[in-house]
Amino acid sequence: DGRSVHDAAVEGGRGRLQAILMTAAAMIAGMIPLALGTGERAQTAPLGRAVIGGLFLATIATLIVLPAVYTLVQARVRTLSPTLDPNDPSSTHYDPRA
Template identity: 40%
Template sequence: MLVLGIVLVYMVMASLYGNLRDPLIVMLAVPFGLSGVFYAFYFTNTTLSLISFMGIIMLTGIVVKNAIILLDYTHLLQNRGQPLLEAIILAGRNRLRPILMTTTATFFGMLPLAISRGVGAEIWNPLGITMMGGLAVSTLVTLVLIPTVYCLFEEKRLQKAAVIQNVNGKLS
């Protein structure tokens, strides 16, 4: 289900963005969310179960959403005529609050599930631990890695476009 979800999200994003590069950049945040999950499992001595796997699927959606928010606003600023680096900085500044608000709300919403000790808590504890560990790592990575990778890919694309434009200009 997780792989199917990732593939479907990638296909939808590829059709919406009109290229294969931007969805790939967005999907780079997913493995880091998973690394946060496994660190949380290690520190809390939790095992992978059906409930924690449901948390991983939920986490994947939140991680992708955060990266899309950041990348989409960067595209919007670039389409409005902002230079690349300025668009990335403004997108990071303007989208930091919405990303942190949703992440913080989800993180603290999962806190009672992760720390509860009542009857049946052993069923829901892995879900809270999964979400909290994954959100902690993936949010930091999304805010740093996604703009950096986008900048690298976009600079290469702009350089290639400039070379093609120079060649076409010389041929005319």
């Protein structure tokens, strides 16, 4: 609707921020007992810590890195998508016989 790529990325991030953070927080909270690995579960502690670290980094990447890369890539792409309509003269699929 005429907005810049940056504005679209920011608005999309705002719209999904709460869902992403709540999902990550719930998963991290669920992995804390595994990461602490007390008693007989001590052998699973490295797995829990790795999952928590990976989830934390993936959340940061989803919220910061992915929108930044999207903005950079889309800034170099044509703003208007090409039409596929064979009746539209500006289309690469234009067929004057149709």
